[in-house]
Amino acid sequence: MLGSDAILRSLEAEGVEVAFGIPGGAILPTYDAFARGSTVRHVLARHEQGAGHMAEGYARASGRVGVAIATSGPGATNLVTPIADAWMDSTPLVCITGQVRSTLIGTDAFQETDATGITLPIVKHSWLVQNVEELPHVIKAAFHVARTGRPGPVLVDIAKDVQETEFDFHYPDEVKLPGWRPPRNVHALQVAEAAKAIAGAQKPILYVGGGAINANACAELLELAEAGGIPVVTTLMAKGAFPDSHPLALGAPGMHGSKWANWALNKADLVIAVGSRFDDRVTGKLTAFAPGAKVIHFDIDPAEIGKLRRADIPVVGPLRPALEQLAEELRRLVDPGHMGPAAWRRQVDEWRAAYPLRYDREGDVLKPQAVIETLRDLTAGRDDVIWTTGVGQHQMWAMQYLVCDQPRTFITSGGLGTMGYGVPAAIGAKAARPDATVICVDGDGCFQMTCQELATSALEGLPITVVIINNGWLGMVRQWQEMFYDSRFSETHLTHQVPDYAQLAEAYGCAGFTLSSEDELESVLEEALNCGRTAVVDARCDPEEKCFPMIPAGAAATDVIEFTDLEESVEA
Amino acid sequence: MHTVSLLVENRPGALARVSNLFARRGYNIESLAVGPTERPEVSRITLRVDCSRDALEQLEKQMHKLVNVLRVSTLEAGEAVERELALVKVNAPPSRRAELMALGEVFRARVADLGPDSIVFEIVGHPEEVSSFEELVRPHGVKELARTGRIGLGRASAGRVARTQHVLS
Known part of the structure; x- marks a missing residue:
């Protein structure tokens, strides 16, 4: 069998259903193997x-x-941003790149x-394959490393040339x-310690x-929270891990x-960190941060324990059995009822009652929060909606106003903060769940970074709905310039003049809509x-419009600037 | 300063992955030695780094997560045998030769090569001994110097600190 065919047989053996990529010189033999047939669906993107x-x-x-999948050189370098993004947000990803011939x-x-x-600091591991005999072992190892541990x-x-070489394929x-040994077990004594601390905590x-x-581990998390009557904050990356409507x-803090x-997290006497960093x-x-709190830290990655905040009770290992055991232990410790x-x-x-999320919806101008609230209301009660976002103000409003009751329904770029993530991530989510309605809440700045993928969406039968919160600015940067740089709006004005997003959508074979008032909001979105x-x-x-509440960079988390604070200071 | 000893798979890139963890956090590796072990597929990296305890703990955990890294340990002074080899080319006109050779003898430094106006000494010992020798010959004019970087192993008599200290002092 040729190396190129072996790559596809290996992907099939791993149960891969879809791969996303673009061909090019050094990966051509593998795309020739796609032409010979594979159960792996290939989705042709417009940019790596x-x-x-x-x-x-x-x-x-x-x-x-x-x-x-990408070719060598620019194909590989174009994958660097998604790799870094996946690294920061712990997303399991196998990237296959072609490389020039081993002699070159x-x-x-x-x-x-x-x-x-180039990717050394942002991968769990990487392999350069120059011998075809190694190929199946490497691909097997690649999937194993990507999905196990963190x-x-x-x-x-x-x-x-490896892709072009004949060999006896055996997966x-x-x-x-021998060096890859992620934690598999949870220390029962540590779990017992944690349960005792929770049972004794006031806050x-x-x-x-x-x-x-x-x-x-979301079902186990729900069990645990209910067993102890413990309030839950979910970070941006955890939206949906615990039902927002519970x-x-x-x-989010x-x-x-x-x-x-933020107040609950910072005034607690016991912080139980679960897969957070x-x-x-x-x-x-x-x-x-949380100055009066003892910390219990559950994580699969030992390097996260004590990295930033000392853990009084560290529990290293897989979260699912850990939380399950913890809930069980906790029930044993507290009286029924x-x-x-x-x-x-x-x-x-x-x-919560005293400091609700607030914005001024009066007036003629369409408020971004109103758009997101309307989207939320239009999809209320549905369990087949997946949201993706770009990065910036719209992302924070989406985090604040959308309601996600299921895990894996809010997909966003957290750690790296990658503008342009929303549209392609939505297409990928649609490929994973073709029956779901996938809605990308995007910003105008973000959208322009990856909007060429509308072609992929239109041609590959992966329809999505993109709602651009178009304020004509790099909104979050503008907000910082207004608040911390004396309103010197340096190079942040994108304007409402170009492009015409509706026309751009039509050019890509998609449906384009424009709206600018509350009157048409519901009907157009629908x-x-x-x-x-x-x-x-x-x-x-x-x-x-600015995004509030806001904790200025470097300030204590309890020193929140609120919508009202600002109005008062303006009046004063 | 901490001494870290790692067992790694003997593969391309293993050293780069380890050293990158230090570089990206802004730590300089002060000394580095890589070589084979009793198993051909395994290499030992011994390195020295100047950082806080907390930083070292984070670095150790990160190194432990690398796929090519099999074992990570720190060598504590007093609980490890540590050695280094140095080659020192010293100015040695005939008038100074005898004095330098006598000095070498005190440190059990071998004469590895002898030229008309210089000597190459080879010295093996605890890194501090090597440094002392270097200091003592420096006034004579050190033309070139090469040190291997320290290597180390946990003591054979681990746990019996008093005895080993006696044996080695």
Whole structure:
């Protein structure tokens, strides 16, 4: 069998259904193998970055490993951003790149780049394959490493001549990786310690991160929260890990989290971190974060324990059995009918009532929050909706106002903050769940970074709805310039003049809509959602709207600037 | 300063992956030695780094996660045998030769090569001994110097600190 065919047989053996990619010189033999037939569906992207984000969206929506394929040189470098994104957000990804012939490696050959070198700091592992006999073992190992332990991206760089070489193909049953030993078990004593601490806490809080979704531990999380009557904050990456509409759900903490979630997290006496990593966007000033709290830290990655905040009770290992055991242990410790920390829950609910999310919806200008609230209301109660976003103000509003009751229904770029993530991630999510309605809430800046993938969406039968919160600016940067740079709006004005997004959509064979007032909001969004093909809605919003609440960079998480604070200071 | 000893798979890129963890955090590797072990497929990396305890702990955990890394340990002073080899080319006009050779003898440094106006000494010992020798010959004019970087192993008599200290001091 040829190396190229062996690559596809290996992907098939791993159960890969879809791969996203673009052919080119050094990966041509493998695309020739696609022409000979494969059960792997290939989705042709328009830019390798798009292919990478599609693979990420696929992985996040399905819980499986995403696969992206590109050629050497620029193909590989265009994958760098999705790889970095997957690294930061622990998304399992196998990237396969062609490499120049082994005889040319290291000679600055045409389209040669050191792909394993360039990606070294942002992959779990990578392989340069120069011997065809190694190929099946490497692909087997690549999938194993990507999905086990803390998930993440791997790269397999395959020389062109390897793809063209005949050999006896046999896909191995086992991986031989003596140095790869992610934690498999949870320390029962540590879990017992944790249960004791929770039972004794007056003001406990669950601080849940994306790891809970990666670990498929959301049912166990719900069990635990209900067993202890513990309020839950879910980070941006964890939206949907715990039902947003559950009475114990406090939503997101952090820079643009609600005041009640931040206060609850920071005034707690016990922080139970579950697959979360004390990111600066969540903690604010680290030394002022949850100053009175003991910390229990559950994580599959030992390197996250104590990295930023010392853990009083570290529990390393897979979250699912850990949370299951913890809930069990907790039930043993408390009396049946025990209501948990009721006074604490009342306190949190008082904060929630006193400091709700607010914006001024009066006036003629369309408010971005109103667009997102309308989208939420139009899809309320449905369990077949997946949201993706770009990065910026619209992303934070989506986090604040959308309601996600299921895991894997809110797909966003958290750690890396990759503008342009939304559209391709939505296409990937649609490939993973063809029956779902996939809606990308995007910004106008973000949209323009990857909008060429509308072609992929239209031609591959992967329809999505893109709602552009179009304020004509790089809105989040503008907000910082207004608040922290004396309103010097340096190079952030994108304008409402070009492009005409509706026309752009039509040019790509999609349906285009424009709206600029509340009157037409519901009808246009409904029409776009029901048009049966890829739709782009250009929602022309208030260019000056800012996202609140906000914790300024470097401030303590309890020093939240609210919508009202600002109005008062303006009046004063 | 900490000494870290790693067992890694003997493969291309293994060293780069390890050293990158230090470089990306802005730590300089002060000394580095890589070589074979009793198993042909396994290499040992011994490195020295100047960082805080907390930083070291984070680095160790990150190294442990690398697919090519089989084992990570820190060598604590007093609980490990540490050695280094140095080659020192010293100015040695005939008038100074005898004095230098006597100095070498004190440190059990071997004369590896002898030229008309210089000597190449070879010295093996605890890195601090090697440094002392270097300091002592420096006034004579060191033309060139090469050190292997320190290597180390946990003591054969691990746990019996008092005895080993006696044996080696």
